[in-house]
Amino acid sequence: MDRREECPAVEAERHQDSAAGAGDRAGVEHVHAQRWRHSFAHEWKLAGGDTGDLMLLMGWSSEEMPRRYGASAAAERAQQVHVRLGIGERV
Numbered sequence: 001m002d003r004r005e006e007c008p009a010v011e012a013e014r015h016q017d018s019a020a021g022a023g024d025r026a027g028v029e030h031v032h033a034q035r036w037r038h039s040f041a042h043e044w045k046l047a048g049g050d051t052g053d054l055m056l057l058m059g060w061s062s063e064e065m066p067r068r069y070g071a072s073a074a075a076e077r078a079q080q081v082h083v084r085l086g087i088g089e090r091v
Contacts, residue, residue, distance in 0.1 A: 041069035046077050 023031025037058065044054045051066050060066065070077075082088070 037069045038072050041066055042073035042077070045070050046073075046080065 023029070040058070041054060044057075045051075045066075051063070054066050055061070055063070058065065058069075
């Protein structure tokens, strides 16, 4: 068995139609794998996860993919890191 088959991220993508159906039943619009990938990459990076590990979990071979899927919330992550580091407070 391919290791990626064990990863929840890859498994979730395989069930895109199921997710869309579940979203419809729950009254949530625009449920699809792309939205999930953006959210997963953002939360992973926000929690301090390694980009290489994210690539492995998601089955990505190109470093462009984590940049693409993490870009939608990159400014939010940068702001949170800035606050956490407090560098501006010491100047």
